[in-house]
Amino acid sequence: MPKPEEVRYTKTHEWVHLGEEAVVGISDHAQHEMGDVVFVELPKIGQKLEKEKPCAVVESVKSAFDIYAPVSGEVTAVNDALTGEPAMLNQNPLEGGWIFKMKPSAPAEGETLMDWPAYQEFLKQSAQ
Amino acid sequence: MSTATTIRRTALNETMRKYGGKMVDFHGWELPIQFAGILKEHEAVRNSAGIFDVSHMGQVFVTGADAFKLLQKTNANDLRKATPGKGVYSHVTNPNAGLVDDIIAFCLAADRYLVIVNAATSTKDYEWFKDQAGKMLVTIENKSDDYSMIAIQGPSVPKMFETFAPEALKLPRFGIAEKDIMGEHCYVSRTGYTGEDGFEITAPHAIINALWEKMMELGKPYGILPCGLGARDTLRLESGYLLYGADADDFHTTYESGYGWVVSLDKGDFTGREILARQKAEGVKRRLTGLTLTGGVPRPGCKVFLEGKQIGELASATYSPTLKKGIGVGYMTPADLKPGALLEVEIHGRRVPAEVVRVPFHKGTAFNKGIGA
Numbered sequence: 134m135p136k137p138e139e140v141r142y143t144k145t146h147e148w149v150h151l152g153e154e155a156v157v158g159i160s161d162h163a164q165h166e167m168g169d170v171v172f173v174e175l176p177k178i179g180q181k182l183e184k185e186k187p188c189a190v191v192e193s194v195k196s197a198f199d200i201y202a203p204v205s206g207e208v209t210a211v212n213d214a215l216t217g218e219p220a221m222l223n224q225n226p227l228e229g230g231w232i233f234k235m236k237p238s239a240p241a242e243g244e245t246l247m248d249w250p251a252y253q254e255f256l257k258q259s260a261q
Numbered sequence: 262m263s264t265a266t267t268i269r270r271t272a273l274n275e276t277m278r279k280y281g282g283k284m285v286d287f288h289g290w291e292l293p294i295q296f297a298g299i300l301k302e303h304e305a306v307r308n309s310a311g312i313f314d315v316s317h318m319g320q321v322f323v324t325g326a327d328a329f330k331l332l333q334k335t336n337a338n339d340l341r342k343a344t345p346g347k348g349v350y351s352h353v354t355n356p357n358a359g360l361v362d363d364i365i366a367f368c369l370a371a372d373r374y375l376v377i378v379n380a381a382t383s384t385k386d387y388e389w390f391k392d393q394a395g396k397m398l399v400t401i402e403n404k405s406d407d408y409s410m411i412a413i414q415g416p417s418v419p420k421m422f423e424t425f426a427p428e429a430l431k432l433p434r435f436g437i438a439e440k441d442i443m444g445e446h447c448y449v450s451r452t453g454y455t456g457e458d459g460f461e462i463t464a465p466h467a468i469i470n471a472l473w474e475k476m477m478e479l480g481k482p483y484g485i486l487p488c489g490l491g492a493r494d495t496l497r498l499e500s501g502y503l504l505y506g507a508d509a510d511d512f513h514t515t516y517e518s519g520y521g522w523v524v525s526l527d528k529g530d531f532t533g534r535e536i537l538a539r540q541k542a543e544g545v546k547r548r549l550t551g552l553t554l555t556g557g558v559p560r561p562g563c564k565v566f567l568e569g570k571q572i573g574e575l576a577s578a579t580y581s582p583t584l585k586k587g588i589g590v591g592y593m594t595p596a597d598l599k600p601g602a603l604l605e606v607e608i609h610g611r612r613v614p615a616e617v618v619r620v621p622f623h624k625g626t627a628f629n630k631g632i633g634a
Contacts, residue, residue, distance in 0.1 A: 168491070169300040171580045172558050172587075174609065190609055192558040194299040194580050195491055197609070 134228040137161070141203070141246035144255065145185075148227065149203040151243040154210075157203055158231045159191065159222065162256055167193040170222040175211040176233050182206050184242055189232055191222065200232060204242040210234040271316035272409045272466035276473055280487045288381050288506075290317040293489035302492035303582040306455050307625060310415035310480045311488040312473065315454075319383030319405035320463060321376040323390065327397035328372050335393050335532055336366065337515050339525035343368040348435045348450060352515045352523050353386065358533030358540070359511040360518075362386050363503055365452060367437040375437070375448060375463070378405075379505045393532070409469035413476050414459035414496075416626045417483035422460065425479055429460060434627065443468040454493060456500030456625035498577050498588060500628075501551070501621030507561060508549060508576045508590060516540045517592065518549045519620065548596035549576070551620035552589055552604055556613040559589040559606050566605040566612065567598075575606070583623045590620060 135156070140148040146163035150156040164170065174190040182188050182202035189200035211233045215221060221229040237243060247255055268291050271277075277284065282293025292314065296302060305311045323332060333340045338351035348367035352360050362382040367375040378386045387403040394401060413421070422429050429449050432438060437450040448463040464472055477485060494504070503509045503518060515524050516537060524537050550573070552565070559578035564571050578589030589606070598604075602617040621628070 168295060169298050171300075174557065174611075192580070194495060194558075194582070195294070197558065197560065 137227060138249040140227070141243055141248060142252035142255070143185075143201065143203045143246055145201045147200060147203045149243065149246065151237070151240070153236070154234050155204065155206070155237050155243065156231050156234050157200075158226055159200065160252070161226050163198075164223045164226045164230070167191060167195070167198055169194050170219045173215040173219050173222065173232065175213070175215065176208045178208050178211060180208040182208060182235060191232075202235075203246060204235075204237045205239055206235040206237040208233050208235050269317075271314055272469050273314040273316060273411075273473060276470050277314060277487070282487065282489060285490070287317070287490055290380060292317060293487075295489040295491045296487045299489070299491035299495060300582050302486050302488040303495050305484060305486040306415045306457055306488060306492065306496055307583060308415070309417040309483045310413065310421060310459075310485040311455075311492065312476050312480065312485060313412040313414070313488050313493055314409075314473075315412050315461070316409040316469070317380035318410050319378040319380060319386070319403065320408050320410075321378055321383065321387055321390065322402045322404055323374040323376060323399060324402075325372055325397075325399040327394070327399040328374050331390065331394050331397055331399050331401075332366055332374060332376070333528065333531065335361075335390060336364075337524045337531060337533070337537065339528040340366060340368075341528070343374075345370050346436055346438065347433070348437055348452065350435070350523065352509075352520065353389065354515070354531065354533035354537075355511060356532055357512075358514040358536035360505070360509045360513070360515070361389050361511070363505050363509055365435070365450075367448070367450060369437070369439065369448075377463075381506060407465065408463050409466050410461060410463045411469065411473060411476065412453050412455070412459065412461045413480070413485075414453045414455040414457050415483075415485075416458055417480070417485075418457075418459040421476070421479040421483065421485075425475070443471055453627065454500075454502055455496040456502070456621065456623065456627050457496075458626040458629075494577075495579055495582055498579055498590070499581050499583055499621065499623040500625060501590075504577055513549075513592060514540060514545070517545045517547055517596075545596045547573070547592045547594040548598075549590050549620075550593040550596075550598050551618050551622060552591075552606065552615040553581075553584065553618050553622070554587045554589075554606055554613050554615035557587060557606075557608040557611070559587045559608060559613075559615075563589070564607040565591055565593060565615070566607070567602070572604075581622060587615075588622050
């Protein structure tokens with residue numbers, strides 16, 4: 134399972150572990166901001182994704198949050214365990230809390246996403 | 262300076278921040294939405310103890326020979342139930358039988374009442390009472406700016422009060438006592454908005470921070486948690502309590518909100534009585550109806566469907582930590598949907614199956630003693 138330094142980040146706080154089959158989730162910062170997650174609306178296997186378009190929904194007690202595709206491609210797997218245990222998104226957003234896997238259609242898109250130091254800087258800037 | 266754009270802070274603001282409160286703008290008041298997390302806070306109140314800053318709530322004092330007369334005229338409930346030392350939950354009605362506000366009127370003495378009003382409506386209520394008083398012998402004072410208020414809620418709260426205020430333990434549900442605390446005149450009532458047993462204390466700003474700390478200390482053995490608006494909302498909605506501005510307003514009547522027990526048609530005349538009497542006889546066309554669902558989290562504004570046809574939308578809705586499913590209430594037509602009836606709620610464009618249920622969704626310890634008694 135990836136470490137925070139090994140994944141790329143979007144400005145909408147998704148993380149993506151790039152590869153032939155990319156893994157997508159939400160950052161620790163995002164889960165903290167959302168609060169207690171109680172429901173996850175997963176995408177469908179085979180669903181076509183377009184970069185930066187909503188593809189899943191995470192519901193906390195407080196509110197609903199759209200999840201955006203970090204890169205374009207097709208969904209290859211979804212984390213069904215989140216249906217029974219949505220709190221995994223809070224407890225371990227980078228391991229048990231992964232949301233879906235996908236086959237990127239334009240792998241170069243991933244290279245434009247923020248790496249860990251850039252994301253840290255982005256969080257710092259957004260907080261101001 | 263515009264008051265509409267100026268955020269108001271309670272006297273507990275610094276303390277809320279110190280305890281890690283995530284502050285938000287709530288109808289112009291800066292209040293904590295959560296501390297440790299809504300689920301943890303919710304569970305603390307259901308199982309043991311939680312404490313809330315509810316200083317945004319308003320206090321209107323009604324005093325004088327005609328104090329009872331004014332409140333009897335402006336309320337759907339019978340103020341005779343509020344004998345000295347007791348309060349009554351009531352709806353202040355307008356001529357169309359809509360709600361000016363939902364309140365608790367406490368009788369401190371035969372000619373002295375403390376009315377606890379909602380934050381956003383305190384000025385409106387005050388103006389309404391003044392308007393309705395006409396030439397009555399009554400003094401109406403809006404002292405909302407002079408008082409802070411905290412709510413200490415949960416089944417362990419009476420134990421916390423054993424040494425602090427043993428006399429408060431004798432209070433029945435909706436009872437109130439005036440008590441000097443830390444040298445200041447305070448009002449302690451056995452009320453709340455969570456469905457659990459507990460107390461609310463209206464106190465001058467000068468002692469409120471010290472009082473909060475005292476409660477945290479008394480509650481420590483019971484794992485008391487500071488709680489925010491998030492838990493306040495899940496707790497009150499599970500209990501079926503109305504939120505003014507969402508489930509109740511100037512345009513829906515008490516019968517429509519499913520609070521018929523608040524209406525006392527035989528007490529004599531009061532504002533809106535004729536309309537309510539007619540609704541009682543003929544029935545209502547729409548009613549605030551409760552539903553549950555498991556395929557998502559319903560939110561206010563979600564459309565509700567019966568056999569493919571929209572029958573209303575949700576006024577309040579959230580995830581219920583106690584039931585572990587989505588819950589919501591909304592005004593539905595037809596008004597006579599029976600528990601078990603199957604509906605659909607539109608969430609993010611999906612129609613999610615839902616079921617009509619009786620409200621309250623959950624009965625906490627406050628219901629053991631009877632509500633509104």
